[in-house]
Amino acid sequence: xxxxxxxxxxxxxxxxxxxxxxxxxxxxxxxxxxxxxxxxxxxxxxxxxxxxxxxxxxxxxxxxxxxxxxxxxxxxxxxxxxxxxxxxxxxxxxxxxxxxxxxxxxxxxxxxxxxxxxxxxxxxxxxxxxxxxxxxxxxxxxxxxxxxxxxxxxxxxxxxxxxxxxxxxxxxxxxxxxxxxxxxxxxxxxxxxxxxxxxxxxxxxxxxxxxxxxxxxxxxxxxxxxxxxxxxxxxxxxxxxxxxxxxxxxxxxxxxxxxxxxxxxxxxxxxxxxxxxxxxxxxxxxxxxxxxxxxxxxxxxxxxxxxxxxxxxxxxxxxxxxxxxxxxxxxxxxxxxxxxxxxxxxxxxxxxxxxxxxxxxxxxxxxxxxxxxxxxxxxxxxxxxxxxxxxxxxxxxxxxxxxxxx
Amino acid sequence: xxxxxxxxxxxxxxxxxxxxxxxxxxxxxxxxxxxxxxxxxxxxxxxxxxxxxxxxxxxxxxxxxxxxxxxxxxxxxxxxxxxxxxxxxxxxxxxxxxxxxxxxxxxxxxxxxxxxxxxxxxxxxxxxxxxxxxxxxxxxxxxxxxxxxxxxxxxxxxxxxxxxxxxxxxxxxxxxxxxxxxxxxxxxxxxxxxxxxxxxxxxxxxxxxxxxxxxxxxxxxxxxxxxxxxxxxxxxxxxxxxxxxxxxxxxxxxxxxxxxxxxxxxxxxxxxxxxxxx
Numbered sequence: 001x002x003x004x005x006x007x008x009x010x011x012x013x014x015x016x017x018x019x020x021x022x023x024x025x026x027x028x029x030x031x032x033x034x035x036x037x038x039x040x041x042x043x044x045x046x047x048x049x050x051x052x053x054x055x056x057x058x059x060x061x062x063x064x065x066x067x068x069x070x071x072x073x074x075x076x077x078x079x080x081x082x083x084x085x086x087x088x089x090x091x092x093x094x095x096x097x098x099x100x101x102x103x104x105x106x107x108x109x110x111x112x113x114x115x116x117x118x119x120x121x122x123x124x125x126x127x128x129x130x131x132x133x134x135x136x137x138x139x140x141x142x143x144x145x146x147x148x149x150x151x152x153x154x155x156x157x158x159x160x161x162x163x164x165x166x167x168x169x170x171x172x173x174x175x176x177x178x179x180x181x182x183x184x185x186x187x188x189x190x191x192x193x194x195x196x197x198x199x200x201x202x203x204x205x206x207x208x209x210x211x212x213x214x215x216x217x218x219x220x221x222x223x224x225x226x227x228x229x230x231x232x233x234x235x236x237x238x239x240x241x242x243x244x245x246x247x248x249x250x251x252x253x254x255x256x257x258x259x260x261x262x263x264x265x266x267x268x269x270x271x272x273x274x275x276x277x278x279x280x281x282x283x284x285x286x287x288x289x290x291x292x293x294x295x296x297x298x299x300x301x302x303x304x305x306x307x308x309x310x311x312x313x314x315x316x317x318x319x320x321x322x323x324x325x326x327x328x329x330x331x332x333x334x335x336x337x338x339x340x341x342x343x344x345x346x347x348x349x350x351x352x353x354x355x356x357x358x359x360x361x362x363x364x365x366x367x368x369x370x371x372x373x374x375x376x377x378x379x380x381x382x383x384x385x386x387x388x389x390x391x392x393x394x395x396x397x398x399x400x401x402x403x404x405x406x
Numbered sequence: 407x408x409x410x411x412x413x414x415x416x417x418x419x420x421x422x423x424x425x426x427x428x429x430x431x432x433x434x435x436x437x438x439x440x441x442x443x444x445x446x447x448x449x450x451x452x453x454x455x456x457x458x459x460x461x462x463x464x465x466x467x468x469x470x471x472x473x474x475x476x477x478x479x480x481x482x483x484x485x486x487x488x489x490x491x492x493x494x495x496x497x498x499x500x501x502x503x504x505x506x507x508x509x510x511x512x513x514x515x516x517x518x519x520x521x522x523x524x525x526x527x528x529x530x531x532x533x534x535x536x537x538x539x540x541x542x543x544x545x546x547x548x549x550x551x552x553x554x555x556x557x558x559x560x561x562x563x564x565x566x567x568x569x570x571x572x573x574x575x576x577x578x579x580x581x582x583x584x585x586x587x588x589x590x591x592x593x594x595x596x597x598x599x600x601x602x603x604x605x606x607x608x609x610x611x612x613x614x615x616x617x618x619x620x621x622x623x624x625x626x627x628x629x630x631x632x633x634x635x636x637x638x639x640x641x642x643x644x645x646x647x648x649x650x651x652x653x654x655x656x657x658x659x660x661x662x663x664x665x666x667x668x669x670x671x672x673x674x675x676x677x678x679x680x681x682x683x684x
Contacts, residue, residue: 002525016541024541024542025537025539025541025542026510026542027539028465028536028537028538028539028562029539029559029562029565029573029584030464030466030560030562030563030584030588031563031564032539032540032541032562032564032569032588033562033564033566033569150527159636170473172469173462173463178463179463182463182464182465185465185466186465186466186467186468186589189465189466189587189588189589190587190588190589191587192564192587193564219669248624255659284417285529287514287515288509288510288514288537289463289511290463290538293514296460296511298511298515300515301484301486301512301515301516302461302485302511302512302513302514302516303460303461303462303479303512304462304463304511347501362461381589391579
């Protein structure tokens with residue numbers, strides 16, 4: 001064991017936003033005063049019981065929480081090993097876990113008096129959640145989305161527009177999530193006086209990684225309680241897909257100090273780790289981008305490399321800083337699944353359980369297919385089913401008909 | 407310790423005028439033309455030269471400077487080659503201050519200590535790193551000061567009086583006032599507002615204050631130079647460079663001349679400004 005391991009994995013970040021060497025506040029001076037304001041506004045909200053009561057009300061009646069913990073009986077039988085449970089985040093209003101975080105941030109934005117909300121989105125799930133809550137609270141909403149993603153996630157683009165948001169296709173760089181985040185940051189620098197940047201994952205400058213994690217931790221908190229009710233004990237393993245890593249962090253964080261629980265994050269290996277992929281931990285190293293230090297895909301000159309994944313939501317060359325720290329401390333094991341493995345899992349789950357998953361959690365299911373058969377039948381495995389696959393139906397349909405390559 | 411930047415501002419104060427500060431991206435459109443360009447700048451009237459270090463994800467830059475960085479990267483530019491370019495410039499010019507401007511990641515990957523040593527040896531005088539606010543001074547600012555390089559900070563309209571002392575604490579060389587909240591290439595603030603902002607900053611520091619963002623013409627440069635110790639022009643030069651490339655984005659016989667001509671006319675604008683009372 002590493003002698004420098006902390007007594008608890010749940011106390012980070014420090015007051016400067018660091019998880020070990022990761023995290024921090026690497027932003028332009030224009031944004032720094034606002035980031036300090038946000039840090040204070042969030043601390044005030046967190047300490048205010050009224051904030052929690054109001055949020056719980058919306059989580060219950062608007063989002064539809066708690067999301068069920070479902071025993072996937074046929075998948076368990078098929079794989080012949082661990083008893084597999086799904087945390088059904090795809091049943092939330094808007095169809096993914098993203099809404100948990102957006103609700104919290106929009107409530108903070110309202111406390112700060114901000115009327116204009118911007119967001120970046122990859123698969124469009126965070127964009128849809130942001131557009132939804134902006135509609136609910138009567139706020140202006142602008143969503144930056146890479147032009148490549150606008151094309152491959154059309155259903156979500158249409159949804160966002162129906163909800164009254166303006167979707168801006170981003171033409172710079174690789175025209176995916178990384179570039180959407182660049183353009184959202186450029187908008188924020190320009191409109192800092194009236195604008196709240198609703199970041200969709202556990203990345204960006206402090207306090208975002210912490211704040212988004214806190215809002216998503218409802219996933220793990222519910223899972224603890226639900227597994228106690230279902231099995232009378234805690235699970236033995238957790239598994240979730242990782243782009244920036246918010247659904248994974250939400251499930252993992254409440255369990256980090258239960259050392260007997262194995263925890264697995266699954267990155268997108270794209271065409272394979274020796275080719276184009278989006279697995280920052282498997283194929284990257286620590287660097288600084290988008291306000292934080294974390295594992296990034298880059299070349300020897302520190303230039304950020306284009307990621308690739310069949311899943312727009314995982315197509316990002318970085319990962320949340322707390323994940324980088326959990327990787328380096330060894331508390332969480334990071335695996336990766338290729339486009340092909342995710343596609344196979346997508347189809348298997350649709351046929352066996354009658355659940356069409358989003359391509360993102362299909363990556364987690366792909367690793368469940370490897371890990372579960374190696375575990376005994378009394379092993380309780382929880383996988384975060386972070387989003388539903390409706391948005392992916394046209395794209396996967398095309399791929400399966402052989403019209404497009406992943 | 408007096409740096410080339412300190413010496414230049416002392417000399418300009420003696421002459422009673424403001425500095426003209428130019429920005430070009432290292433390696434744009436290719437390493438050789440880029441070196442010819444920066445060698446032409448002092449003769450054309452640039453007092454201080456800022457050189458951009460290309461980065462794939464320049465989150466505070468507008469379309470022109472983003473494209474300049476991508477042209478440079480496509481032409482094979484790296485941080486190592488940028489430092490080689492500085493050495494090439496210093497072979498002929500030992501007095502014009504040279505400041506590297508960019509983002510932290512390429513420096514972090516190069517290695518902070520090695521970078522500072524190599525930059526100092528090459529003849530770099532100062533650094534402007536967009537994504538390193540005072541909250542991250544331990545990363546590069548403090549080591550740079552120890553290495554004898556000026557660390558030039560950006561102050562912005564959101565940097566209020568409460569925050570200014572923190573921003574100015576470890577700043578040296580000059581203060582770069584970004585006249586608007588926005589990205590490079592945006593329209594600038596009017597010169598009255600800029601004058602007030604510069605006066606506000608000067609209440610907190612004795613350092614020269616240079617102003618950038620949105621200055622495109624000799625008249626605009628003159629107006630800014632009347633209220634500040636220097637006017638910075640970047641996007642307009644990068645646009646002039648791009649307008650004189652061929653259809654494939656390669657340098658033409660007129661590229662260096664076109665940029666130098668614009669620098670001359672902007673420099674005239676700055677030189678015709680009366681230095682504001684200190």
